[in-house]
Amino acid sequence: MISLPHADQAGIIYASTRKEVDSLYETLVNKGYQAGRYHAGLRDDERSNEQERFLYDNIQVMVATNAFGMGIDKSNVRYVIHYNMPRNMEAYYQEAGRSGRDGEPGECILLFSSQDIMLQKFLIDKSVENPERKQHELGKLQSIVDYCHTPNCLRQYIIQYFGETNTTENCANCINCKDDSELVDITIDAQKVFSCVYRLRERFGVTMIADVLKGSKNKKVLQFEFDQLPTYGLFSNRRVDDIKALIQRLTATQYLTLTESEYPVVQLTETAFAVLKNEATVWQKIVKTHKAEADDDVFSALRKLRKSLADQESIPPYLIFADSTLRDMSAHLPTTISQMRQIKGVGEVKLDKYGEKFLAALKDYAPASPSSLTPPVDVPIKKSDKTPTHLITLQMFNDGFSLDEIAKTRDLKPLTIQNHLVKAGEEGHAVDWNRLIPAEQEEQIIAVIHELGTSLLRPIKEALPEEIGYDTIKAVIAKHFTK
């Protein structure tokens, strides 16, 4: 599990529950560390005894809940580790500030996981009654979540959080400042996330967005028919956790915001819209993982294929391709034979024999084609474009926007948008009318039109149940009764 950074020096480890304190304490003692523990579940005399031992350097490391530290002025604490994410920036700042009081270096390490957020939410929910205060607390919780995910200077984040606005200088001392990895242009990834948020109409949380981008087949995704969205599966070759981390980074850097509520909803900021319109780019330091990391899903799909080929030929699977070759494939996702040739362990003979089969398997995981990367809200600004207006509408419609969304984005009436589609249909462009026609109404409308013809709409409308609107009738006419 853990090994401590400066085992011979004084440090505090904060954990959020008594249970966690106890188990960490035991682990450390078993590993031979001189550790103490402190939480509200201990008797008064036990607590003061532990505190003494720490003050007099009889133990080096104190594992504690946030109950520990008040009124303690031990100046030679060299490090503070937060084993869990604290509940807000104020708590973090106070606890982290217990290191290095003597002016000598002090190190602060904050470990966090998504479970920490759940736990803190749960605690807020249990402990705060007043709905306004609850919301306030959830907002503060989000600030520390952002702190955990920001790729920018941590010190600056803290300073700005506490109200200082005129500092723009980086500290050159925090982990983000010291991180010398290169800035990477992640505009396209960001656009994918933002379009997905947009298509979910800014009504869902991080998990749903990540699921849709991953192309998850979970019940909720299918129930809402999000598998029909063009952003569905754009990140099919990534881990859900990585997608979530990306969303959280974009939140921490103010491209996205989360509503302050028990189930926070992800929304787009002005900056995100600018990125969608290609008016801004997104650059971030990306923590380098060990080379291109192979995705487990792809890898296991390739293994399955290898197994079935091996079974057919009655040979052991490794004779087809080695694991390392499959890993290389899943990391690089080749889409052509010549790209496949670049993969380590793929020689001409095997390329000939198996190349196509593996390419076919990889197809499901291929990165989306450039056309589907085009951000949806990019369209309306192309006013100077030569593309006729009704075809812009069509493009947006095919991109998955509803009539209302197109009308709103293009600042046109829904009726105009509908007419655009009819015109596009008449010109022979494919229009998916079914999206505008409820299946159960289609037959009814067709029957009435057979009787009355299509020259006048009003009689058709009047012959049908009231809930069937003109827009649906027009869509049926366009689908069935135009050449």
Ligand SMILES: [Zn+2]
């Ligand atoms: Zn810094």
